[in-house]
Amino acid sequence: VKFAPLPPGFRFRNGSALVGGQVAYESWGSLAADRRNAILLFTGLSPSAHAASSADDPAEGWWEAFIGPGRALDTNRWFVLCVNSLGSCFGSSGPASIDPETGQAWRLRFPDLTVEDIAAGGKACLEHLGVTSLHGVVGASLGGMSAMAFVAQFPGTARRLGTLSASDAASPVAIALRSVQREAILSDPDWQGGQYAPERPPVRGLRIARKLGTTTYRGANEWDARFGRQRVPNPTPGAPFGEPEFEVERYLEAQAQRFATRFDANCYLYLSRAMDRFQLADHAADGRLASVFASVGLEKALVIGVETDVLFPIGEQARIAAALTEAQVSATFVRLNSPQGHDAFLVDVAGFDPPLRALLS
Amino acid sequence: VKFAPLPPGFRFRNGSALVGGQVAYESWGSLAADRRNAILLFTGLSPSAHAASSADDPAEGWWEAFIGPGRALDTNRWFVLCVNSLGSCFGSSGPASIDPETGQAWRLRFPDLTVEDIAAGGKACLEHLGVTSLHGVVGASLGGMSAMAFVAQFPGTARRLGTLSASDAASPVAIALRSVQREAILSDPDWQGGQYAPERPPVRGLRIARKLGTTTYRGANEWDARFGRQRVPNPTPGAPFGEPEFEVERYLEAQAQRFATRFDANCYLYLSRAMDRFQLADHAADGRLASVFASVGLEKALVIGVETDVLFPIGEQARIAAALTEAQVSATFVRLNSPQGHDAFLVDVAGFDPPLRALLS
Numbered sequence: 001v002k003f004a005p006l007p008p009g010f011r012f013r014n015g016s017a018l019v020g021g022q023v024a025y026e027s028w029g030s031l032a033a034d035r036r037n038a039i040l041l042f043t044g045l046s047p048s049a050h051a052a053s054s055a056d057d058p059a060e061g062w063w064e065a066f067i068g069p070g071r072a073l074d075t076n077r078w079f080v081l082c083v084n085s086l087g088s089c090f091g092s093s094g095p096a097s098i099d100p101e102t103g104q105a106w107r108l109r110f111p112d113l114t115v116e117d118i119a120a121g122g123k124a125c126l127e128h129l130g131v132t133s134l135h136g137v138v139g140a141s142l143g144g145m146s147a148m149a150f151v152a153q154f155p156g157t158a159r160r161l162g163t164l165s166a167s168d169a170a171s172p173v174a175i176a177l178r179s180v181q182r183e184a185i186l187s188d189p190d191w192q193g194g195q196y197a198p199e200r201p202p203v204r205g206l207r208i209a210r211k212l213g214t215t216t217y218r219g220a221n222e223w224d225a226r227f228g229r230q231r232v233p234n235p236t237p238g239a240p241f242g243e244p245e246f247e248v249e250r251y252l253e254a255q256a257q258r259f260a261t262r263f264d265a266n267c268y269l270y271l272s273r274a275m276d277r278f279q280l281a282d283h284a285a286d287g288r289l290a291s292v293f294a295s296v297g298l299e300k301a302l303v304i305g306v307e308t309d310v311l312f313p314i315g316e317q318a319r320i321a322a323a324l325t326e327a328q329v330s331a332t333f334v335r336l337n338s339p340q341g342h343d344a345f346l347v348d349v350a351g352f353d354p355p356l357r358a359l360l361s
Numbered sequence: 362v363k364f365a366p367l368p369p370g371f372r373f374r375n376g377s378a379l380v381g382g383q384v385a386y387e388s389w390g391s392l393a394a395d396r397r398n399a400i401l402l403f404t405g406l407s408p409s410a411h412a413a414s415s416a417d418d419p420a421e422g423w424w425e426a427f428i429g430p431g432r433a434l435d436t437n438r439w440f441v442l443c444v445n446s447l448g449s450c451f452g453s454s455g456p457a458s459i460d461p462e463t464g465q466a467w468r469l470r471f472p473d474l475t476v477e478d479i480a481a482g483g484k485a486c487l488e489h490l491g492v493t494s495l496h497g498v499v500g501a502s503l504g505g506m507s508a509m510a511f512v513a514q515f516p517g518t519a520r521r522l523g524t525l526s527a528s529d530a531a532s533p534v535a536i537a538l539r540s541v542q543r544e545a546i547l548s549d550p551d552w553q554g555g556q557y558a559p560e561r562p563p564v565r566g567l568r569i570a571r572k573l574g575t576t577t578y579r580g581a582n583e584w585d586a587r588f589g590r591q592r593v594p595n596p597t598p599g600a601p602f603g604e605p606e607f608e609v610e611r612y613l614e615a616q617a618q619r620f621a622t623r624f625d626a627n628c629y630l631y632l633s634r635a636m637d638r639f640q641l642a643d644h645a646a647d648g649r650l651a652s653v654f655a656s657v658g659l660e661k662a663l664v665i666g667v668e669t670d671v672l673f674p675i676g677e678q679a680r681i682a683a684a685l686t687e688a689q690v691s692a693t694f695v696r697l698n699s700p701q702g703h704d705a706f707l708v709d710v711a712g713f714d715p716p717l718r719a720l721l722s
Contacts, residue, residue, distance in 0.1 A: 067523060172584040172609040176576040179610045186603045187565040189550055204548040215537040220674060227533040241630050242547045248533040249540045264528060269602050313581060
């Protein structure tokens with residue numbers, strides 16, 4: 001992982017500056033001499049910039065199947081760059097990183113965060129690398145929101161846009177679910193109004209938030225096939241409440257334990273609320289989504305949605321695609337029937353790979 | 362509200378007896394001289410036996426539109442009886458009621474609860490009233506599960522069955538969601554391992570459980586139309602996390618406050634886990650659902666499902682209806698397109714009323 005400093009004049013959308021701010025990134029492939037072959041990749045809520053393995057870090061990345069020589073994000077041709085979202089906790093500045101003036105974590109003194117700020121963090125990274133023109137900007141989930149916020153804020157920078165399982169503005173159900181997740185963290189006494197010590201984080205709240213997230217990230221039919229009503233072998237007779245009885249509960253438990261020990265609670269709150277507030281149409285004077293895309297200079301766009309996604313329902317991707325088309329951007333809308341719901345972009349390589357290749361090649 | 366004692370020989374499915382056990386009930390209409398005109402109504406997870414207003418209690422009931430003279434549950438013809446589920450906290454014995462031997466609430470010493478026990482609680486109430494034959498047994502959600510458990514356990518008692526937005530066996534998604542709700546209660550330090558004082562219940566956990574419940578009880582399209590992305594007027598600038606910004610969050614807040622002050626946390630845990638474990642096919646030696654219905658003596662059945670229900674998805678009602686038909690019960694399956702999701706049975710009177718009338722008349 002490498003780091004790009006936020007440029008001296010960097011301001012959050014709410015006007016705040018950030019002393020010593022930085023964005024963590026990783027890259028694959030080589031930047032061409034004209035510096036015009038870069039693809040900028042934004043992430044979902046929880047991943048780091050480690051989207052794929054590399055000589056520096058051979059661990060498997062979160063989008064390994066899509067990045068590499070001959071893959072959809074073809075590193076023989078493109079310089080692929082993934083940034084850890086501003087506000088996250090994997091190297092980019094966020095509530096868990098240290099305020100150099102106090103030597104303490106920013107915690108809730110970190111500036112109010114928007115998806116636009118995450119996009120601007122990506123732009124700061126490009127400036128650091130001397131990249132002023134992108135072959136494309138791509139992202140899924142929050143990453144797709146960030147990619148659209150990037151295009152809206154920095155018109156003419158990216159030639160192609162790929163927005164996967166994303167939304168221009170979240171639905172009330174998605175807001176409600178995230179609100180419950182945040183309340184689980186806020187209700188954990190260990191949250192301490194955000195002032196928890198790093199060694200005593202609000203694990204109970206994070207566990208609940210992650211279990212609910214996991215449940216809404218996947219498709220019902222996939223879980224019917226994968227877990228059904230299968231029971232945990234040899235459950236304790238008269239086991240207390242909270243002990244998993246069904247395999248699906250054991251799966252949630254494993255997900256929660258992994259997450260609660262590696263993700264920072266305040267970062268989660270900031271990123272979660274930013275997703276609720278994001279409303280891409282705010283970037284047009286007339287408040288129309290098509291107007292946002294009218295002057296962004298895109299030559300091509302891809303919008304993918306998944307029929308089984310309950311968190312970012314397919315009507316939202318249809319709305320984005322219609323607005324792009326109305327704005328005379330050459331846009332392809334792909335509806336996938338992946339059973340995996342919102343998380344399909346991580347696992348349904350057969351569904352996501354061909355349209356991504358078509359967008360970028 | 363009136364009370365029926367559990368008969369002396371009453372045993373829970375796990376073999377436990379319950380000293381001083383009782384079931385709370387309300388009734389509307391008159392029991393005929395032959396005592397054969399009763400309809401037994403079971404409730405969902407959270408309501409009391411107060412399904413409709415009466416001279417004794419003029420407050421509006423939770424199924425007011427369906428019960429009364431000339432209504433679907435026509436009190437000019439039928440003696441309608443609604444029981445508070447065994448294990449609940451509105452008069453029936455449950456974890457919050459007092460163990461007469463200790464003078465303390467049973468709490469987690471209350472016997473392990475199943476949907477079959479709730480059904481047996483209804484049967485105890487019938488015995489108390491001298492009713493041995495029912496015109497029908499009806500219920501929605503957990504109430505529909507209880508109605509089916511009643512039919513399976515007491516064959517020949519009910520002539521007609523109405524099971525609405527119910528399941529013969531919950532899906533892994535429903536189990537996961539309930540598991541998260543239970544964890545929210547268990548994680549609340551005020552839960553105290555179940556030993557909380559009545560005046561200091563685990564309100565934070567109950568709030569989260571109810572907010573998540575409310576979110577999964579309703580349909581996405583209904584909320585799009587009802588709340589959209591409407592913001593709370595005059596939010597506090599720089600409001601802390603946890604303060605509602607969107608109208609949907611304010612709605613959840615109102616639901617949570619009402620629920621957390623009136624429902625007992627241990628009762629919630631017992632009822633929630635009973636729903637996960639329920640598996641109607643266990644009542645057949647060959648484990649087939651149709652076999653359960655083969656010898657229950659039903660003359661007619663109605664199964665209603667709602668396309669937008671994410672908690673009790675319509676495939677489950679289709680499965681029940683198919684099993685009834687295979688068992689040669691004259692069964693009607695009604696698919697409703699109500700936008701209100703799982704809660705439609707409370708509000709979509711136009712959709713639920715005609716088939717219920719047809720079942721019972």
